[in-house]
Amino acid sequence: xDHPSLTKWxxxxxxxxxxxxxxxxxxxxxxxxxxxxLRAFYLTxxxxxxxxxxxxxxxxxxxxxFLFIGIASTITLFAGWKLNQSLARTLIGSDTKQDIVDLVYxxxxxxxxxxxxxxGGGTGLSNLLRGLKQYTGNLxxxxxxxxxxxxxxxLRRDRFIIPPGDIRNCIAAMAESEPLVTELxxxxxxxxxxxxxSGHSFGNLFIAAMAEVTGSMELAIAETSRVLNVRGxxxxxxxxxxxxxxxxxxxxxxEGESKISSKGIAPSSVYINPKNVTANPKAVNAITKADLxxxxxGSLFTSILPNLLVNDISDALLNTKAxxxxxxxxxxxxxxxxxxxxxxxxxxxxxxxxxxxxxNVVLANSNLPVDNFPTEWQSQPVLAPGDADYGDSRLVLLDxxxxxxxxxxxGESLASAVMRLYYERDIRTNATVALAxx
Numbered sequence: 251x252d253h254p255s256l257t258k259w260x261x262x263x264x265x266x267x268x269x270x271x272x273x274x275x276x277x278x279x280x281x282x283x284x285x286x287x288l289r290a291f292y293l294t295x296x297x298x299x300x301x302x303x304x305x306x307x308x309x310x311x312x313x314x315x316f317l318f319i320g321i322a323s324t325i326t327l328f329a330g331w332k333l334n335q336s337l338a339r340t341l342i343g344s345d346t347k348q349d350i351v352d353l354v355y356x357x358x359x360x361x362x363x364x365x366x367x368x369x370g371g372g373t374g375l376s377n378l379l380r381g382l383k384q385y386t387g388n389l390x391x392x393x394x395x396x397x398x399x400x401x402x403x404x405l406r407r408d409r410f411i412i413p414p415g416d417i418r419n420c421i422a423a424m425a426e427s428e429p430l431v432t433e434l435x436x437x438x439x440x441x442x443x444x445x446x447x448s449g450h451s452f453g454n455l456f457i458a459a460m461a462e463v464t465g466s467m468e469l470a471i472a473e474t475s476r477v478l479n480v481r482g483x484x485x486x487x488x489x490x491x492x493x494x495x496x497x498x499x500x501x502x503x504x505e506g507e508s509k510i511s512s513k514g515i516a517p518s519s520v521y522i523n524p525k526n527v528t529a530n531p532k533a534v535n536a537i538t539k540a541d542l543x544x545x546x547x548g549s550l551f552t553s554i555l556p557n558l559l560v561n562d563i564s565d566a567l568l569n570t571k572a573x574x575x576x577x578x579x580x581x582x583x584x585x586x587x588x589x590x591x592x593x594x595x596x597x598x599x600x601x602x603x604x605x606x607x608x609x610n611v612v613l614a615n616s617n618l619p620v621d622n623f624p625t626e627w628q629s630q631p632v633l634a635p636g637d638a639d640y641g642d643s644r645l646v647l648l649d650x651x652x653x654x655x656x657x658x659x660x661g662e663s664l665a666s667a668v669m670r671l672y673y674e675r676d677i678r679t680n681a682t683v684a685l686a687x688x
Contacts (some may be wrong), residue, residue: 258559276643333460360481364541364672367392367572371416371553372464374579376423377658379482380664383424389482390536391420392563396494396522396556399508401438401450405458412467412486416553418453421471425478435478460462485533487557493523494556507552509586519602522559528561537566542672545609546577547659550595551586556600562604571674575668576609576643580650581657584628592645593638606641611671619656646671 306314363386367377371394382389393416398406402415422436435453442448461470471484494507496517504510510517537543545567548554558564567574576599578592587595592614600608614634623629634647648667652660 264502291666292385325650352686360385361672363388365536365539366390366544367540368544369554369557369567370544370546370548371397371557372548373419374547374549374577374659375416375553376419377424377661378544378577378664378668379420379661381661381663382668384662385593385665385669387481389424390515390540391424391482391484392487392533392557393417393420393484393537394553394556395486395488395490396492396507396552398493398506401454403508404450405454406491409458411458411460412489412491414454414457415451417471417484417486418451418457420484421457421474421478421480422453424475424480424482424484426481427478431478438629483532483536485536486530487533487560487563488527488530490524490527492527492556494520494552495523496520496551507556510552511583514585514588516587516590517551520555520559522556527560529560529566532564533657534562537563537570537572540570540572542668543567543570543572544577544668545574545597545599547579548662549583549586550579550598558599558603568603568605568608573611573672575613575671577613577650577659577664577668578614578634579616579632580659581623581627581629582632587632589630590632591638592632592634593640595632596641600641608641609643610675612640612643612645613640613650613667613671614645614647615649615651615659617649617651617653623656627657629654 265447302308309317329523330390335454338567360383365388366382366386367390368375368382369392370378375391375393379389379391380420395412397403397413397415400415404415406413418435422432425432425435435456437452439445439447439450439452439641457467457474460474461467464470464473467486467489471486474480475484494510494511495503496513497519498513498515504512504513504517510520545558546554558567576596578595579587582588582590590598592612596609596612600606612634615632616634618631618633623631634645636645646667648663650659650664650667652658
């Protein structure tokens, strides 16, 4: 019998001990009632001789009492253990090795986690979310709605909905559903000539269909998240139709998020149309109430900035009391950030927001490769020189790169680093206050 799993029911914070105690009190009262009935029955009825031996009446009453209590305790523990296993198989999965008490404790702990808002897009954001969901259940992803390429762009034009691609990635990253369901949600139909399904993601089609069934994209996201048991919330930056445009130093203007990198160089600036687009109130509210706001990782010009260019969102970011961390990309993006270092990424955001005081911390990768990336990657590691311009932010270098795919972050390492910086912030704040009071 797995005794440790049973003792976990007594852990602090589960809100279960009180109900176990109430259950025990109920059983004791029922036992007292049965004992009164048995005593009354014993005084009015003559039992057969074999009951004398079956009830061990030839032994002292105290010994019989402890013996029966021991037997009852063993049966109760065994029943509790088997019930724990049965519930775990039913609620988590038939092949799981996780106990239901572990799941309950995990959920209770996550519900008390900090309110974290992550702003970005693409694989960078979904990677981060996959790691963060292990630390808190109060997780919000704010995603761009400027995507106009691929499956998302086609659905945006054909169905007149906001692009579902980044939303789909975040749902898949934050889902607690069976792996096969998540894999199905991310499945992309092969490219085939004259095939209307060609290149479409199943998840994109699912969200588009859900939008038509529910009548709105917001309800579609909520219902899809419920179906896939998403841990947290995904919020579009705006519910309006947004076009992202880029201006280059030679005066060229390119309209459309998917076309911006075609010029092969970084734009001098990007902007959205309409300029005064209305932000999603839920996104603004999430930022205002957050304990920690994370900006990035993601494509600088086409994933991160489109969110920040929505006026109410940028205002909320500049005014929130939350701890803010900008997460620099670990690799440059061809056609967008060629030769950019961490400072260049961060300075670009500050320039577009018109503020020197934006993030408290700039987090960059410290584990740089000895050799350059392969030529076919069309990318290079993002350096983070300590003497560069980070405004009023503190530069922190940590090993947050995926060692096998060095153009991506390691989601678990990144989430761990972010949480460490968040909790260290309280220590640094208290130390500063203590020094000021001396």
